[in-house]
Amino acid sequence: MLNTTTIKETRGDKIFKASVLVFVIIATLIVLYPLVYIISASLSNPNFVNSGEMWLLPKGITWGGYKIIFENQDIWNGYRNTIFYTLLGTFINLAVTLPCAYALSRPELYGKKKFLGFMMLTMFISGGLIPSYLLVKGLGMLNTVWALVIPSAASVYNIIVTRSFFETTIPREMEEAAIIDGASDFTVFFKIVLPLSMPIIAVMGLFYGVGHWNSYLSALIYLSDKTMYPLQMVLREILVLQDLSSNSDVSASTAEMLHIKQQLVQVIKYGVMLVSTLPIIIVYPFLQRYFVKGVMVGSLKG
CATH class of the missing domain: 1.10.3720.10 (MetI-like)
Incomplete structure (x- = not known):
């Protein structure tokens, strides 16, 4: 008969999992930001992009491009x-x-x-x-x-x-x-x-x-x-x-x-x-x- 008792996580295990989760979130944001920026810049007024006013979300949306x-x-x-x-x-x-x-x-x-x-x-x-x-x-x-x-x-x-x-x-x-x-x-x-x-x-x-x-x-x-x-x-x-x-x-x-x-x-x-x-x-x-x-x-x- 297999022992189905759940193994309790130690404090070190919880800290390690939390650290991994934080690292994955940060890495995901770093990878996604250039893609989001390119999509937003392609929809934004070029003046806002050149001046740095647009840094994440589209600003002055235009489909002219x-x-x-x-x-x-x-x-x-x-x-x-x-x-x-x-x-x-x-x-x-x-x-x-x-x-x-x-x-x-x-x-x-x-x-x-x-x-x-x-x-x-x-x-x-x-x-x-x-x-x-x-x-x-x-x-x-x-x-x-x-x-x-x-x-x-x-x-x-x-x-x-x-x-x-x-x-x-x-x-x-x-x-x-x-x-x-x-x-x-x-x-x-x-x-x-x-x-x-x-x-x-x-x-x-x-x-x-x-x-x-x-x-x-x-x-x-x-x-x-x-x-x-x-x-x-x-x-x-x-x-x-x-x-x-x-x-x-x-x-x-x-x-x-x-x-x-x-x-x-x-x-x-x-x-x-x-x-x-x-x-x-x-x-x-x-x-x-x-x-x-x-x-x-x-x-x-x-």
Whole structure:
């Protein structure tokens, strides 16, 4: 018979729980404040935002910023480009990461430790920016979508985590039984391994997807055609335009023109920030249930 007597909490336990609760509340407020501020600033009169009068709740509410955003073709074009780059890039990432990780998890793979060692070497040694640019240029990928998705086709860290998931989660006996029944390696991978690997697939898809969605450095380096700019590059141009308007070295006519444009920037920049992060905020809750399981199981064995 189990003893169901409730264990009394000591004074130290109560103090510890109270301290943890206070810490969690403070951490939550610190995390939420920037998001609340951006939402409020996107709805507020830019004059109140610039003067510091608006610090939490909206003041002088106006929808003019979002009206301009929805009418701006550059923003919508950047949005469309970013969605395309994210979907294509994430698909390529998973198409490379999953088979590679599965192959490295197979005990019969000859020389897999050497392969893994060479791959891990790239985590510490990089060719550098200029050689990477010359390589992309030599392959004829400048000003193409491939310059954004091929150089980042795989992450060694994600391959290692996925390999560990396969080794610790997929029953080896199930694979051996399928092979005895005549299944090929491709059949085992597609019919058995992948259906049992949804947690790690969801986690890797989210990792890669967020990386592509937030990326702008590759576009800054490899793209010169503005019609191909992702949303983050459009947002960057808006913020850079604001910095230029405050530069005292520009001519009077240029400064006046930039000042007028700055008023437009002040209205829409916070709205663009919110619009650019909204898809990730919407997608994450649907993948959250896979997140802890996929990362924790995948990190049990290095």
